[in-house]
Amino acid sequence: MSAVTTSQSSQRSMLRRIHIPWGHLLIHAILIAGAFAMVIPFLWMLTLSLKPVSLIHQAPYLIPTTFELSNYAKAWDAAPFARYYLNSALMTGGIVAGQVIFSSLAAYAFARLQFPGKELLFLVFLGTMMVPFHVILIPSYLIIDRLGWVDSYAALIVPRMVSAFGIFLMRQYYQGIPKELDEAAMIDGAGRLGIWWRIIMPLSGPGLATLGIFAFMFAWNDFLWPLVVTNDPNMRTVQLGLAMFQGRYGTQWTLLMAGTVTATLPTLLIFLIGQRWFIQSIAQTGMKG
Amino acid sequence: MTAMARVRAGWQHANRRGDVSAAAMALAPAVILFAIFNIYPLIYSGYLSVMEWDGFSPDKSYVGLDNYRALYESATFRNALSVTLKYTLSVAVLGVAVSLVIAVLLNSGVRGQNIYRLVYFLPVVTSTVAAAVVWRYLMTPGTGYADVFLRDLGITPPNPTWLRNPTWALRIVMLVGIWKRLGFNIVIYLAGLQNIPKEFYEAATVDGAGIWARFRHITVPLISPITLLLVIMSIIDSFLIFDVVYVMTDGGPIGTTEVVGLLLYREAFRYFNLGTASAMGWVIFALVFAITLVQWKFFGTREAGL
Numbered sequence: 001m002s003a004v005t006t007s008q009s010s011q012r013s014m015l016r017r018i019h020i021p022w023g024h025l026l027i028h029a030i031l032i033a034g035a036f037a038m039v040i041p042f043l044w045m046l047t048l049s050l051k052p053v054s055l056i057h058q059a060p061y062l063i064p065t066t067f068e069l070s071n072y073a074k075a076w077d078a079a080p081f082a083r084y085y086l087n088s089a090l091m092t093g094g095i096v097a098g099q100v101i102f103s104s105l106a107a108y109a110f111a112r113l114q115f116p117g118k119e120l121l122f123l124v125f126l127g128t129m130m131v132p133f134h135v136i137l138i139p140s141y142l143i144i145d146r147l148g149w150v151d152s153y154a155a156l157i158v159p160r161m162v163s164a165f166g167i168f169l170m171r172q173y174y175q176g177i178p179k180e181l182d183e184a185a186m187i188d189g190a191g192r193l194g195i196w197w198r199i200i201m202p203l204s205g206p207g208l209a210t211l212g213i214f215a216f217m218f219a220w221n222d223f224l225w226p227l228v229v230t231n232d233p234n235m236r237t238v239q240l241g242l243a244m245f246q247g248r249y250g251t252q253w254t255l256l257m258a259g260t261v262t263a264t265l266p267t268l269l270i271f272l273i274g275q276r277w278f279i280q281s282i283a284q285t286g287m288k289g
Numbered sequence: 290m291t292a293m294a295r296v297r298a299g300w301q302h303a304n305r306r307g308d309v310s311a312a313a314m315a316l317a318p319a320v321i322l323f324a325i326f327n328i329y330p331l332i333y334s335g336y337l338s339v340m341e342w343d344g345f346s347p348d349k350s351y352v353g354l355d356n357y358r359a360l361y362e363s364a365t366f367r368n369a370l371s372v373t374l375k376y377t378l379s380v381a382v383l384g385v386a387v388s389l390v391i392a393v394l395l396n397s398g399v400r401g402q403n404i405y406r407l408v409y410f411l412p413v414v415t416s417t418v419a420a421a422v423v424w425r426y427l428m429t430p431g432t433g434y435a436d437v438f439l440r441d442l443g444i445t446p447p448n449p450t451w452l453r454n455p456t457w458a459l460r461i462v463m464l465v466g467i468w469k470r471l472g473f474n475i476v477i478y479l480a481g482l483q484n485i486p487k488e489f490y491e492a493a494t495v496d497g498a499g500i501w502a503r504f505r506h507i508t509v510p511l512i513s514p515i516t517l518l519l520v521i522m523s524i525i526d527s528f529l530i531f532d533v534v535y536v537m538t539d540g541g542p543i544g545t546t547e548v549v550g551l552l553l554y555r556e557a558f559r560y561f562n563l564g565t566a567s568a569m570g571w572v573i574f575a576l577v578f579a580i581t582l583v584q585w586k587f588f589g590t591r592e593a594g595l
Contacts, residue, residue, distance in 0.1 A: 027394045028401075034391055035408040038468065041423045042411065044434045061434045106319035115312040121320075128327045130581050132529050134550055135570035138337065138557050139330035142344070159326040162319045192311030221416035223532045224550075228558060239418045243536055246422050253426065264419045271414040275407060278414075282473065283480035 045264075049257035056253055068254065075258040078249055083234060084241035085262075091156040091226070091237060092219040098161025099215040100208055106162065107170030108196045112182060129164045133224070141228050155229040156237070160219070166211050169281070173207030174200060210281045213274045220267050238263045337567035344563050356568035366569065368544055369552045373528060376459065376548060380466040381523035385516060387467065388474030393508060395475070396482040406479065410472035417469070421536035424465045428452055455545045458538050462546050465533055470526075474519050481515040482508070514587075521584045525577055549573055 043062040049071055050064045076082060109115070110122055140159060149155040177200060185195050201208075226237045236244065242263045249255050271278060338356055342349040360366045391409065395402050412420065427435040430450040439446070447454045451461055485508065493503050509516075531550035534540060540547035549569060557566035 024397075024399050027397055027399050031391065031394055031399070031405050035405060038409055038412060038471070040434065041420065041427060041468075042415075044427060045419075045423045057432055061437065102318040102322070105315040109312040109315040113308040113312040113315070115309045118312075121316070124328075125319075125323065128323060128331075130578060131327065131331055132525075132570070132573050132577050134529060134553055135334050135567075135574045136327060136330035137553075138563055138567055138570065139333035140326055141558075142333070143325065143330065159322065162322050164323075167319065192307050193314060196315070217414055221414075221418075223416075223418050223535075224554070228554075239416055242416075242422060243418050246425075246536065253432075256422065256426070260419045260422050264415055267414050267416060268411070271411075272407075275410070279406065279410065279476050282476050 071254045071258040075255040084238045088238040094157035095219040096215045102162040103166030104170040111171045111174035125164045151232040151235045334567045341564045343561045369549045373548045377527040379463045380527045384467040392478035412469045413472040417532040421533045425537045
């Protein structure tokens with residue numbers, strides 16, 4: 001044990017003398033190898049989507065050297081990706097808007113207002129987070145069917161316009177806004193909802209951005225619910241369209257990958273733009289427990 | 290009597306500020322939507338799970354616990370549960386272990402932490418369907434890059450090849466699950482690691498503890514609440530896996546990747562056995578609930594800690 005320690009410390013002092021941070025180099029080597037494994041699918045997908053069919057079995061596999069943009073045009077011709085995009089955009093927009101307004105309204109009530117049954121109601125919302133979606137899937141579909149909403153935007157949007165997660169996130173955020181601001185506004189004669197709209201909301205930019213990004217990611221990438229409540233090919237979202245596209249054009253790799261890049265791009269862009277907020281708020285979930 | 294008076298005083302106080310009416314308006318959309326699309330479906334699926342119904346005919350017949358009994362006896366359902374458990378545990382354990390190592394390396398003071406974190410996080414925000422499509426083709430023998438890469442390393446694919454192989458198909462699905470989850474775990478671990486006081490490591494180094502000893506005796510125990518949190522979150526999420534399997538294998542080969550989510554979907558929307566499918570949903574619920582209870586039990590005591 002002591003021999004090990006001595007050899008380690010002599011090693012360390014030697015390293016210090018030469019000034020080459022071997023430890024850090026080794027760490028970088030491991031991290032780069034891991035990062036490489038993470039991005040292989042992205043690089044391969046992008047490269048393949050830009051190759052002419054004749055070159056798909058040839059290196060380089062991970063760096064685009066040809067730029068066959070016609071693959072994208074062909075993919076968008078082969079399947080109505082423009083329509084899928086429109087559907088996904090409307091669904092995502094509706095869900096994000098609903099979440100930002102309704103989740104934060106509810107969060108405001110829990111963070112700032114006193115009313116009977118508050119704790120109980122909060123507990124009920126909390127409880128629904130534990131219910132796996134699989135359990136409510138069938139009855140939710142039956143309700144949509146009963147409402148005559150199958151193959152409608154309402155089916156894609158309305159059930160997901162508010163979420164327990166969104167309420168918690170915004171409640172947490174509101175608790176960090178000083179109450180003195182509300183009180184000052186109240187002295188000036190503002191109503192409770194007026195305070196929410198004119199005082200709290202304008203101060204909630206980062207919180208709302210985080211909620212918006214989460215809702216966007218969820219909505220754009222969602223698969224099971226759109227799969228269940230739509231039958232009409234014209235109502236398919238991008239994710240559904242991609243899954244169906246794979247079934248039909250599975251042998252035309254370049255087109256399929258063009259479609260896959262198409263489906264992936266929006267969330268990646270939103271993530272790259274908002275990554276600071278997004279990563280921070282995920283890091284905080286660990287802290288809250 | 291005093292309690293009553295206090296309640297009344299509180300009520301009046303609330304009313305005076307207009308809280309109650311404001312709360313009613315603020316909560317109305319959320320409460321209505323939750324009642325229709327969460328609470329009612331939950332109750333209704335419990336009801337359906339003791340009925341036999343095809344979803345179309347006007348009559349449902351009460352069958353008691355027969356649906357559950359049938360599931361208990363069904364080899365298909367048992368297989369699906371066992372596949373799901375294997376998947377879930379592998380993703381939870383391996384995904385958490387690997388992400389801890391990467392987070393510790395990232396936290397060691399190397400440059401470029403933000404860039405690495407960003408790259409590792411990319412799969413988390415990628416759509417599961419797109420990821421599953423790409424991975425499926427990556428593993429295609431002869432042309433998929435992963436297969437080509439492994440051949441270059443001298444590793445020949447098993448026979449039958451990757452996703453057609455009853456042993457390998459599930460492993461590849463697990464790999465995709467871990468790949469997609471790693472970044473999330475890393476971000477949460479990193480936040481936790483930054484909370485461990487540097488003095489602990491300095492003191493241990495003075496006492497002659499090497500890298501491994503510091504990791505083993507300081508990092509691992511101090512980070513264990515987060516480890517538990519991540520394991521449980523992974524289990525709950527992974528239990529509900531659907532998209533990846535739907536796209537990559539559709540449950541095959543010979544049912545080796547047939548997870549409960551897929552089985553439930555088929556039972557409900559292809560074979561229209563709504564009773565059986567609802568019972569499956571409740572079995573999943575019960576299992577996830579049990580895991581959540583463990584989470585509560587541990588995290589109830591945690592709040593004073595780290």
